[in-house]
Amino acid sequence: MAEYVLEMNGITKEYGQNAVLKDVTLRVRPGEIHALLGENGAGKSTLMNILFGMPVIHSTGGFKGQVVMDGANVKITSPMDAMSKGIGMVHQEFMLIPGFSITENIKLNREISKSWLASKMLGREMEVLDQNKMAADAKKALSSVSIGIDEYSLVGGLPVGYMQFIEIAREIDKANMKVMVFDEPTAVLTESEAQQLIGVMKSIAESGIAIIFITHRLDEVMQAADRITILRDGKLVTSVDKSQTTAEKLAALMIGRGEEGMMRVKARENEISDEIALKVRNLWVDMPGEAVRGINLDVRKGEIIGIGGLAGQGKIGLPNGVMGLYPAVGEAELFGQPIKLNDPASALRAGMAMVSEDRRGVGLLLDQSIEENIVFNAMQVHGDYLNGFLRLKNGRAIRKYAEKMIKELDIRCTSPLQPTGTLSGGNQQKVCVARALALNPKFMFVSEPTRGIDIGAKQLVLDTLVKLNREQGITIVMVSSELQELRSVCDRIAIVVEGKVSCILKPDSSDASFGLAMSGSKLSGGEQA
Amino acid sequence: MNKLKKENSFSISEHLKKYAVTYMFIAMSVFFIVVSGLDMNYVASQLLLRLNRNAFIVLALIIPIIAGMGINFAITIGAMAAQIGLLLTINWKVTGVPGILLAAAITLPLASFFGFIIGKLLNKMKGQETIGSMILGYFANGAYQLLFLFIFGNIIPLNDNVTIVGATGVQNTLNLTGDVGLYMAVDGIWHLSFEITLYIILALIAVYMLVRYFIKKGSTIKLACGILALAVVGGVFQIPVINDVFTGRYSGGREINIPVITWAVVGILCLFNAFIMKTRLGQKFRAVGQNRVVANAAGIDVNRTRIIAIMISTVLAGWGQIMFMQSDGIGTFQTYAAHEQVGLYAGAAILVGGASIDRATNFQALIGTFLFHSLFITAQSAASNLFGDSAVGEYFRAFLSYGVIAVALVIYAWRGAQQSKRGGLNLEAIRGEKAMKKL
Numbered sequence: 027m028a029e030y031v032l033e034m035n036g037i038t039k040e041y042g043q044n045a046v047l048k049d050v051t052l053r054v055r056p057g058e059i060h061a062l063l064g065e066n067g068a069g070k071s072t073l074m075n076i077l078f079g080m081p082v083i084h085s086t087g088g089f090k091g092q093v094v095m096d097g098a099n100v101k102i103t104s105p106m107d108a109m110s111k112g113i114g115m116v117h118q119e120f121m122l123i124p125g126f127s128i129t130e131n132i133k134l135n136r137e138i139s140k141s142w143l144a145s146k147m148l149g150r151e152m153e154v155l156d157q158n159k160m161a162a163d164a165k166k167a168l169s170s171v172s173i174g175i176d177e178y179s180l181v182g183g184l185p186v187g188y189m190q191f192i193e194i195a196r197e198i199d200k201a202n203m204k205v206m207v208f209d210e211p212t213a214v215l216t217e218s219e220a221q222q223l224i225g226v227m228k229s230i231a232e233s234g235i236a237i238i239f240i241t242h243r244l245d246e247v248m249q250a251a252d253r254i255t256i257l258r259d260g261k262l263v264t265s266v267d268k269s270q271t272t273a274e275k276l277a278a279l280m281i282g283r284g285e286e287g288m289m290r291v292k293a294r295e296n297e298i299s300d301e302i303a304l305k306v307r308n309l310w311v312d313m314p315g316e317a318v319r320g321i322n323l324d325v326r327k328g329e330i331i332g333i334g335g336l337a338g339q340g341k342i343g344l345p346n347g348v349m350g351l352y353p354a355v356g357e358a359e360l361f362g363q364p365i366k367l368n369d370p371a372s373a374l375r376a377g378m379a380m381v382s383e384d385r386r387g388v389g390l391l392l393d394q395s396i397e398e399n400i401v402f403n404a405m406q407v408h409g410d411y412l413n414g415f416l417r418l419k420n421g422r423a424i425r426k427y428a429e430k431m432i433k434e435l436d437i438r439c440t441s442p443l444q445p446t447g448t449l450s451g452g453n454q455q456k457v458c459v460a461r462a463l464a465l466n467p468k469f470m471f472v473s474e475p476t477r478g479i480d481i482g483a484k485q486l487v488l489d490t491l492v493k494l495n496r497e498q499g500i501t502i503v504m505v506s507s508e509l510q511e512l513r514s515v516c517d518r519i520a521i522v523v524e525g526k527v528s529c530i531l532k533p534d535s536s537d538a539s540f541g542l543a544m545s546g547s548k549l550s551g552g553e554q555a
Numbered sequence: 556m557n558k559l560k561k562e563n564s565f566s567i568s569e570h571l572k573k574y575a576v577t578y579m580f581i582a583m584s585v586f587f588i589v590v591s592g593l594d595m596n597y598v599a600s601q602l603l604l605r606l607n608r609n610a611f612i613v614l615a616l617i618i619p620i621i622a623g624m625g626i627n628f629a630i631t632i633g634a635m636a637a638q639i640g641l642l643l644t645i646n647w648k649v650t651g652v653p654g655i656l657l658a659a660a661i662t663l664p665l666a667s668f669f670g671f672i673i674g675k676l677l678n679k680m681k682g683q684e685t686i687g688s689m690i691l692g693y694f695a696n697g698a699y700q701l702l703f704l705f706i707f708g709n710i711i712p713l714n715d716n717v718t719i720v721g722a723t724g725v726q727n728t729l730n731l732t733g734d735v736g737l738y739m740a741v742d743g744i745w746h747l748s749f750e751i752t753l754y755i756i757l758a759l760i761a762v763y764m765l766v767r768y769f770i771k772k773g774s775t776i777k778l779a780c781g782i783l784a785l786a787v788v789g790g791v792f793q794i795p796v797i798n799d800v801f802t803g804r805y806s807g808g809r810e811i812n813i814p815v816i817t818w819a820v821v822g823i824l825c826l827f828n829a830f831i832m833k834t835r836l837g838q839k840f841r842a843v844g845q846n847r848v849v850a851n852a853a854g855i856d857v858n859r860t861r862i863i864a865i866m867i868s869t870v871l872a873g874w875g876q877i878m879f880m881q882s883d884g885i886g887t888f889q890t891y892a893a894h895e896q897v898g899l900y901a902g903a904a905i906l907v908g909g910a911s912i913d914r915a916t917n918f919q920a921l922i923g924t925f926l927f928h929s930l931f932i933t934a935q936s937a938a939s940n941l942f943g944d945s946a947v948g949e950y951f952r953a954f955l956s957y958g959v960i961a962v963a964l965v966i967y968a969w970r971g972a973q974q975s976k977r978g979g980l981n982l983e984a985i986r987g988e989k990a991m992k993k994l
Contacts, residue, residue: 106854121852123845134842135853139835151836310985355982 028097031056031236032077032113032205037091039072039083046072047089050262052255054205054236059227061239061251063280065544066337066507068257070240074207078108078115095204112204114197116211120189124182129157129164131181132196138163167195171226187219194226206230207238212246224250242336244273244545256280277541281509289485289514291492296328298517301361303327303469303501304348309356310525311340311347318343319525320356325469325503327361330495332512332533333505335522336544341505342383344522345471349373349380351388360469374407379467381458383474383505385451389458392447396439397428399446399457404464431460435490452483459490470494473505488515509540576962577909577922584929591936595800596808598932603749605928606921607742607814608882610821612875613901613920615868617828620915622864623844625685626905626960628898629673629865631692633872635699635894636665638729640873641737641880642703642890645729646713650736652744655881658737662873669695670869674862681847685912685964692898703890725890732886742814742883749801749811752818753792757785817878824871825917840864844913872897896956903927903956912967930955 032054039047047069054060064070075083076093079102083089093100095111102108122131138160139145139153164177171191175184181192190211197206208227212220227250231237239251247254248268256263256279263279304325311318318340325331335341347354350370358365366372382388390399401424404410411427413420428442435456439449446457455475462470472491476484492515494500506512512519513533520530523546531539571578588598612630619627640661644654673691680687707713708723719726731737747755761782768778792798799805831837839860842850847857876897880888905915908923931952938948 105852109854117852121849123842123849125845126842130838134849135839135855137835137838145834151839152834154833155835155838310982312982353982355986 028094030054030094031096033092033094034073034077035092035094037073037076037089039069039076039089041086045260047076047260049091050257050260051265052238052262053265054238055253056204056236057231057234058252059231059237059239059250061241061247061254062257063242063244063247063254063276064257065280065509067259068280069260070257072260073257074115074209074238074240077102077113077207079104109200112200112202114200114203114206116190116193116197116206116208118210118213120193122181122189122192125180127178127180128168128175128192128195129161129177131192132164132167132177132199133160134196136200163199164195167199168192170198170229171195172222172229186214187216190215190219190223191226194223194230198230203235205236205238207240209240210242211239212241212243220246242545244276244542244547247276248273258282273542273547274538277545277547278536278538279541281537281541281544288510289488291488291515292496294496294517296496298329299327301327302359303329303361304503305357305359306344306348307357309344309347309354309358311343311352311354313340313343313346313352316340316343316346317525318347318354318522321522321526323520323527325501327501328495328499329517330491330502330504330515332516332519333503333522334507334509334512334519334540334544335528337507339522340525341522342473343525345380345473345503345505346382349378349471351380351382371407374403374465377465377468378471379403379462379465379469380471381455381462381473381475383477385454385458385477389461390446390454393445395443396432396437396446396449396457397424397442400424400428400431400460401464403461404466407465410464427464428460431463435460436486450479450483452479452487455479455483455487456490459487463494467500469501469503471503471505474507475504476506476508476511484511491515574909576907576959576966577926580907580926580930584926584933587930587933587937590940591933592940593933593936594808596803596806596811598929599800600809600811601932602925602929603811603813604883605932606924607817607821608879608885609901609904609924609928610921611824611878612872612897613904613924614821614824614828614917615871615875616901616905617910617915617917617920618831618840618864618871619684619868620905620910620913621832621844622840622861623847623913624677624861624864625688625912626898626902626963627673627688627865627868627872628685628902629677629688629691629695630868630872630875630901631894631898632669632673632695633662633666633869634876634897635695636669636869637662637873637876637880638699638888638890638894639665639702641731641877641888642707642713642717642725642729644737645731645735646717648714648716648735650734651740654737655740655877658877659874662877663870666870666873667866670866671862673869674858674865677865678858678861689898696895699894700891727890728887729890730887731880737881738886739814739883740881741820741878742817742881745815746812747815749813750792750798752813752815754789757789761785814883817882820878825921828917836860836863872901899956899960900927903959906959906963911963911970927955 030053034050034052037047037050038045050069050073052062052073062070062073076089081104084103093102100111102111123134126134138156139150140156141153145152145154161177168175168177171194173188173191175188181189197203211223215223224246227237227239239247241247251268253265253267254271254276255265256276258280263282302324304323306321306323308320308322309318310320315338321340321344323344333341333344343352346352347367348358348365350368350373354367356367358367360376360378363376365376386392391402394402401411405412405419409417411420411424412418425442431437432439432442437453437456437460439453446454449457475487475491479487488511491502491504495502504512504516516533518530519533520527521540521543522528523544528546529543531543615630615633616627619625637658640658643661644658649657673688676691677684677687704724707725708718713725717726717729718724764778764781767773795805799808801811803809832841839850839855842853842855843857843860851857876894879885904923904927905920906923907927908919908921910916910919910923934948934951935945936948938951939945
């Protein structure tokens with residue numbers, strides 16, 4: 027028998043020009059819990075997509091490298107093929123049907139059925155389900171994840187914690203299971219459920235099935251894993267045995283770029299006052315996929331504060347909630363004045379502006395010209411650039427301001443009349459900034475300002491933000507998934523985990539403390555929020 | 556992990572909310588029957604007649620609903636296929652039961668093919684199937700006109716008995732009575748009085764209960780209660796007031812007869828709908844209907860499953876249309892219009908029965924047909940009694956059909972919004988908690 031049940035050797039994957047995986051190797055032994063660590067965008071999902079033969083991989087030109095199972099080269103052509111080769115997946119988003127019983131879910135599309143007259147004529151589709159045999163199998167699978175629950179009850183009414191275990195039971199029930207992938211399995215579990223899950227994982231591993239454990243919780247990695255592979259920016263950082271490492275070391279390796287990728291920006295000359303610009307207390311925001319759960323934050327006047335954290339933890343929900351774009355509950359004050367939540371117009375009138383992360387959806391009117399876009403909010407909110415009794419558009423003033431902005435922000439365009447939909451990403455972003463500035467804000471949210479734009483444009487956008495902050499004294503809250511960018515321009519960085527600020531760090535804090543903070547680990551230091 | 560508490564999820568207010576439309580229609584039916592002043596014996600005979608006429612086609616809607624494709628208004632196209640089958644049968648002068656079987660046999664490949672195309676198209680507009688299938692029905696109507704006005708008679712030769720005299724194209728009205736010999740071909744095979752039918756059904760249920768008791772060793776009390784209930788039903792039927800409604804024995808009204816074979820066919824369709832859900836295919840229908848993403852992840856071919864659902868539904872609708880055409884009291888049909896309202900009335904009927912865009916049962920289909928048509932029967936008389944104008948009743952029918960469908964669509968959208976709210980944070984609760992703290 028081969029030493030490794032699964033080897034993925036020298037995997038390289040490019041989407042067009044963009045290499046997302048570069049020569050990555052992952053080797054998993056039978057009965058081992060192998061943690062796969064990395065930030066968002068490190069390449070974990072792409073690697074798993076390759077393992078499952080997802081259509082997205084094949085339709086974009088396949089990949090380089092080989093996949094070896096039990097010592098033999100294999101080609102995995104589809105998720106069904108992966109399943110038949112003994113690779114199973116416990117999904118982060120439950121793949122369960124609420125209106126089906128537990129048994130029906132466990133046996134979905136693998137039902138046990140009896141043949142009869144009509145099925146002999148019309149084929150297997152007409153075979154009648156054997157609910158009793160199915161239930162017996164389900165019961166066995168459920169007992170192996172040690173939950174005692176009636177296998178006939180509907181999944182719909184169960185607490186969320188149970189669903190994860192039903193997912194696992196379903197995978198266990200599949201014959202010849204060799205490798206199981208757990209994708210962020212503890213994200214929705216309570217602490218005690220997470221402990222139980224780790225126990226179940228260990229007992230599955232003992233039965234000889236290998237587990238690939240994808241998570242960002244370093245505490246759990248240290249508790250459960252036998253071996254750990256870390257990816258960063260599509261490259262393999264290292265594969266180590268757990269006994270050889272610590273949570274701090276892992277955190278540093280995960281983030282570990284040091285000075286690399288830092289942008290040079292103008293240094294701060296003046297001191298930041300102690301006056302509070304924005305005070306947020308116990309704010310809840312119902313933004314799908316980015317829910318905020320009772321966040322507290324103080325933003326000082328004149329600073330640039332960064333909001334970092336992994337995707338889905340709620341960092342983007344904060345600006346969207348305060349600006350009234352998503353339903354929110356809680357308290358927020360701007361310079362001592364309460365902000366009315368759930369009302370974008372009054373948020374704008376209060377003197378806040380936002381550059382949205384959804385540039386093409388929320389940020390811009392793509393069919394409209396640059397100048398229309400720049401003054402649109404100012405016209406709507408403050409009634410600027412409107413003339414006389416009939417409130418007609420003041421074309422001359424609009425043109426003048428637009429030209430000024432095009433020059434100051436270096437927007438590359440043919441004229442102020444060019445539709446924004448035809449601009450490049452970086453230039454679109456600058457139009458968004460110009461539009462926010464047209465409101466003469468005292469306070470700005472900038473959400474993912476460099477998403478999807480090239481390096482040169484990134485530097486320009488960041489320089490612009492720093493300039494606005496230094497010269498016009500605009501307080502800026504900058505949300506970004508790119509930690510290096512936050513560390514380049516921010517005075518402080520708040521890390522958001524599970525919808526709350528886990529801690530606030532200085533830009534020069536160590537890689538390890540950022541890594542630990544983002545993983546929600548209790549070991550992290552720093553100024554507590 | 557600790558044991559799960561069994562929640563008793565039944566509550567009267569929930570139940571009323573869920574079946575609000577049905578209860579509203581029950582109330583309206585009772586009101587209309589009283590206001591119309593019609594003889595109960597007449598109402599009952601008309602109701603049973605319409606139930607046996609329409610039930611089949613309404614039952615054809617169930618599978619697509621369960622497969623998550625909403626109300627398949629494209630059953631209109633199945634009805635068109637059936638009319639092609641009937642036309643050819645009349646043309647070839649095949650009469651009686653063989654004629655009906657021939658029409659059904661022609662319908663099968665035609666409706667399957669149309670169903671396949673409808674399914675393909677609906678797969679391109681997931682989430683919009685209800686409206687999409689309705690528009691497809693209208694679109695197909697154009698193609699149908701072309702076929703019947705031009706292609707039949709010109710390209711496909713037809714006998715003189717079905718073409719327009721002195722011109723081409725199919726006659727405006729096709730007659731199934733007389734020499735054509737298709738009228739009541741199924742309905743007329745075997746009639747039994749309602750009274751006898753009822754006692755036979757009661758007896759069959761009793762035998763079934765006894766057999767189950769001896770094979771499965773069920774509880775004796777349950778058996779006794781069941782038999783007692785059957786006896787009560789049988790006894791109550793002999794109360795003159797009730798008995799008279801169905802037999803006309805005391806007031807000299809008419810004896811209601813049941814077309815046994817038609818009812819048997821409807822019964823078989825009900826069994827088919829129930830049975831198919833116990834097969835592998837049925838499990839796929841249910842899985843695809845409840846969550847396409849999960850079904851796909853489990854390796855189910857979602858598009859194929861949906862196409863099969865629509866094909867079955869279209870074929871059944873075609874057969875339903877044949878059953879409708881041959882039934883007692885119809886006998887002729889408008890060649891160019893008979894199919895038009897099929898989807899509308901069937902869709903409205905199943906919704907009245909308490910089905911929704913994503914849930915339906917045989918029982919709901921039957922109850923819905925019953926209630927919907929009780930209003931149809933009484934609307935005219937009720938309107939002329941109330942407003943002195945029977946035309947109001949006519950408007951009311953159209954208003955009713957579209958209104959019910961609109962309400963069902965709104966309720967569905969509203970429930971969807973409720974559910975998506977439940978998925979996220981419960982801000983209401985958080986707000987409530989905070990308000991509590993302040994007090």
